[in-house]
Amino acid sequence: GASSNQGTSSQAGNSENVSTAGSGSTPTWGHGKKSGFVIGFANGYFGNTWRSQFVQDVKNAAKPLEADGTIKSLQVANSNADVSQQINQLNTMINSGVDALMIDPVSATSLGPIIAKAKAKGILVVITNDPAAYSGTYAVVGNNDAFWRIQAEWIAKQLKGKGQIVEITGLSGNTADTIRQNAAKDVLSKYPNIKVLASVPGKWDEATAQSSMSTLLSTYKNIDGILEQDVMAEGVLRAYEDANATPPVMTGDYTFGFLRKWKSMPNLNSIAVSYAPGVGADALEFTIDLLKGKKLKSDSLQANPLNPNLKNTILIDPPYVVTKDANPNAPWMKNLKFTKSISLEEAVKLGQGKSDGAALDAFLTQKQVDSFFQ
């Protein structure tokens, strides 16, 4: 989501008929091995802190597994949002005989042919981070719907269901962004008295967010709340500083930069929901277990965000919801799995020694992972 800079699909791109990944049919991948797996990880975009944390997490998670021989080698390939390049990388990996492919797609819909090729060779395919819907594959992705649903719910509550807000969204056309916007729409439709004055794309870029916010500030006189997406919060704040006005109720983001700033602004009423780069590491854990032949519980798999008929997805809920004071049984914390509500204090502590750009991160514990399997 926040990671990608590139549009990826919001419609189902998968060509074949609906089915559920591997379930039922006995999996053919792993070639019966129990260890010494060769894994290819094709990361579709490489350009911001979130993504590098994402890749780094995967590599860190792989280290112990490589040590104990479970993983023979992990090939990592980055492509700079170049579809052809990614397809070529996948092609190369397939031909070098990987057991499993982890893919963060450049474009959700552009992998059909190459994935078909991989499956034909009995290679396990796991999509991670940016969703994509292909039958016969698994997807381990962050729960974008929950991500903004929580924040929309929160802001609605803060405004007591009444007021004028502006939205600063991500990259128009991007899958994650679309899912999030739909979630927000869905929530706000329940609050008729909350008026969305404008919804401008901030491209997940602080500078863009800042100048867009400035324009909005000069255009609309009274803005009661700002529904804003990840990594752009500081841009919004700066727009207010420049206009020397005080920011209203606003959703924040999960970078330690913002968390620290927030801590330094006692009157700022905000929330931070994490969208963890760790999702890649989680995906690796699932990949290994699947390669080892473990079976998922029938209820573990949920509908793919891009294709409701395709049940092949493990949605990783936001690990943390940060509010000034922890508030586990707030209305916006309903039906979330493994999500902790922590206080700003705790959150900032978690960031000790981390850079401002770094994101509040977390992984599933082995136990949590196992709980998905039979």
Add this chain to the structure above:
Amino acid sequence: MNALECRRIQKSFGSVNALCDASLSVRPGEIRAILGGNGSGKSTLAKILGGVVRPNQGEIKLFDKTCSIRSPRHSKRLGIVITSQELSLFTNHTVETNLLMCDIPRSIGVFTNRARVKHVGRQVMDELNLSHLIGKTVAELAANEQYMVEFAKALIQKPKILIVDEITSALYREEVELVKQMLFRLKENGTAVLFISHRMAEIYSICDSVTIMRNGETVATVGIQEKNENELLSMMSGRDVTDVIHSHTGSVATADGPPLLMAPQLRLSRFGTQFDFRVQPGEFVGIAGLQGHGQSDLVRTLFGMRGSVHLKLEGQDLHVSSPRKAVAARMAFISGDREKEGVFSVRSLSENLAAVKELVMGQTGLAADAVLREQGVKFASAKQPIRTLSGGNQQKVVIGRWLVTNPKILLADDPTKGIDVQARLDVHHMLCRLIEKGSSVVFVSSDDEELVQLAHMAPSARILVMYEGKIVRVLTGLDITTENIISASVPRGARFK
């Protein structure tokens, strides 16, 4: 009836009036010379007829039918062909392709018929006995060969009206002869020819009549026999120019004593030849010879453009590996190719003037206006871009750029190429003044007459004649005559290559 008739043609480029009132009429089978100072509008007239330039006013009749020429293509359809002073050849194409560029023969109406291109090309080149050039790319040809190809390209198009704009200035005598024969053959087939040239001799031997242009006007048209050289020159410059033609009587002194410049075992890489070269203080050294026999290589090598050379300047050893080093040693170089190697066309006169003195030698405080006036440049303000000056005036500024650095030795590579008589004289006087100050001048020229004139103006002079990269003859004293230069520059047996 007239093959071509122009009435009151008028053309201005922005503020410049290139042509204000040009009128002439030519009969079929007539060869008409067009004579005029630089920028008097000859090429502009040619370009208008060629469809390259659009006239502001005026009427053009072809064979008594009025017609407005819309484009080069249209002009060619009307049977008008012009050879361009700047050449219209494509250096990356072969000779034969260039020859047929204007209508390429095809097979089955679609594809280029290469075989035919070669065949037709060869035919024409045979007549000009240049068939050895077929298959080469134009880039590989020498200047004179290129101009011959340009001429052949015109012939191939079977012109009804042919306009030849200053191609002969670059040609060997033999080649000029060939051009003459070809023109006469066209004359017999009733083609009308406009022949633009600065060379009187040619005009007298080739043309039937001459139209004189001055500042964009056709001032007169006369039969070639009616007026002599001086009369024509006076008409074109609007003032009496009897002084233009010197009578070279008396000997020319030869300097001796310690040389100013010594170039022991000077090597011309292109010819692989080696010889000693020296220049005395205050001496004029003319370099003569047919084009492309190493004259400009000689001066360019001395100026460090052909890699490092070892020189002795006033006894001191020095290694000149680049123009930069040469300038540091107080040498100067003037190229005849204004556009490519002379002017900074979009920059102002003062910038052009100060380029070396201020920016290379680091001496400031140059009184641009004074210098320009002293060089007799026609200019409005020192701030005007140099491209707004006329060719000759531009060249004066370029020369001024070097004179203000008062160089010990000045190398000139045909600096008066294509400059009219008056401007040329001014340049000569500038150089003489420099020599009188004790500097020396090494002067390459394609015009032997010019070398002889200069030699007689200078206190002491020698003329070196080059052939195939070697100095084949050194002329001094009484021997300095055009006849000697000509005979030396084409050694016996080499008259026809």
Add this chain to the structure above:
Amino acid sequence: MNILKWTTFPVLVLVIVMAVINSVLTPGFLTMSSLSGFLGSYAPLVCAAVGSAVVLFGGGIDISLGSIVCLVNVVFITMQGYGWNVLTSAALAVLVGVGVGALNGFVIGFLRVNPLLTTFSTSSVAAGVALWIMPTPGGQASMDFVTWYNGNWLGIPTPVYFIAVVWLLWLFLSKTPIGIWLYALGCDERKAFASAISVAWLQFFTYVFAALATGIGAIALTGSVGSGDPLVGLPISLNAIAACVIGGISLMGGRGDSFGAILGALFLGLVSTTVLAAHVPPFYQDLVSGVIVLLGVIGSVSLSRKPKLVS
């Protein structure tokens, strides 16, 4: 000696070297399936490079080809979405792309605006339209088409046919007078005009041709990705030019050979494959491939280089 004069020689060497390195690093590289996969993902760039080359011959430059790819891809998919058959929608899509080329050609040839800036503007026009038609990636190409593209046809990987078609288009062109005029134009625009060559039309034509070749490439790309994406082609814009230069084509115009462009494009592909096959750590992949390409260019330029100005 003469072979060294051939502008395509350096890149030919480069490609062979890279191919060898690859087949050493990945033994499976020279297998049919691997090669067809490789060609499948780089055929689009190859086609665009050939188009770009033709523009460069004529002394122009076109940085809008990537956006044209996006537009064609999006239109192609959308048409199929409306249930048109593959051929018609492909033809129509390519036509739309050619339209953009025509805009380029008109503005550059007839209105005489600088090509770099013109194509920069039109690239944002084309990309804009693509995003407008299809704000979010999606749709899907007909399965038959996709499987056909990613498989073999008459025993040869299908992408090869796309490359062949574009190459033949150029070959045909170069055998007609247009070929000659093109190099003349690249050598000197004014002289070309004076020699009765209709410069404006010729320039117009080069950009149209570039768009056509690129459009065909875009169809190929659609075959390899199987769906629509308004941003899918963007990297092609500059890669195509890089490919040409590595292929020994001069940006000054009038020099080079389209075959060089093809090899140049393949070289770029081979580099990214090699970097991966050599297990270069991810953080260094971009740097390494960048440096390899730079060295490649230095190699090809310094081998086929014009003499210096003053001499």
Add this chain to the structure above:
Amino acid sequence: MFKLVEQQVKRIISVPNKRLRWSIVRNNVYLPSVIASLVLLGLGQVISPGFADFNNIGNILAVASILAIAAVGQTMVIVSGGEGIDLSVGAVMSMGALLGASFIHGEASRLPIAVVLLVLIGAAIGYINGFGIQWVGIPPLVMTLIMTSVVNGFTVAYTKGQPSGAIPKVLLAVGQPIVGPIRWLLVLAIAILVAFGIIMNKTSYGKRLFLIGSNRNAALLSGISVRGTVTVTYMISGVIGALAGLILVGYTGNAQLQMASDYTLLSIAAVVIGGTKLAGGEGTLVGAALGAIVLTMLTSVLVAVGLPQGVRELVQGLTLLLILVAYSRAPRLRQ
């Protein structure tokens, strides 16, 4: 800027002859951009009231300042002629932003060191460009294009994609307003413009630059060191790029890989809209700055209109095309 308009208008109405007056309007290099930006400003105000208020103008000028700074190097490279162009500006700026952030590492005291290091790296990159172009003979467009991927690669390799360190207050201050729409960024940009204006027009390096741009051969024959001067110019462009990146990160407050890649083509567009000929030998920094304002103004108007992204890009492209057609056309072939 407004003073400029005044001057322009004065110049025109002071001309008696009508035809001449028009020709000045036509040939004046600054006028188009001045008019365009005023029109856009008015348009923005109409479309969304408050568009023309101080804060927003300040914001627009701030963004434009960064572009203008980037365009300084671009202008000098283009003036240097020989098809001179620098496509690596965007990459170098991104690098400046990321490396700057990690050099500073959150401590204001490290700012000077960071600046020095960036200057060195920028110069080094510029030197490589100059070397490839002048000694190897690679066309500038290609050399700098490929340097783009090398520089991006270097940035990734150095930062491991992880821009470390917070941006200290001093740096963040560049975005802060001083009075009305004036922000430190603007002051900084004007200072840089003035400084390089002097370098270009008063120093002997600058004078050489113009001559070389006008005619390489003539410069060589006059003993001017072409290679040296050109290389220095690319080095300057590299240095300015790196520092512009640092300033950018000061304005945005966070660094991302390739955050500035758009600036490459934008800077070229700005230079050309400002009336500088790509042929070289002529050009002004003021023009480039005005060009930058036009482009920024255009983008923010389109944001204010709130069109979908596709349409926005479309309109942007068409507008740019119109400006080019109106003001930067080569002379007709048939004179």
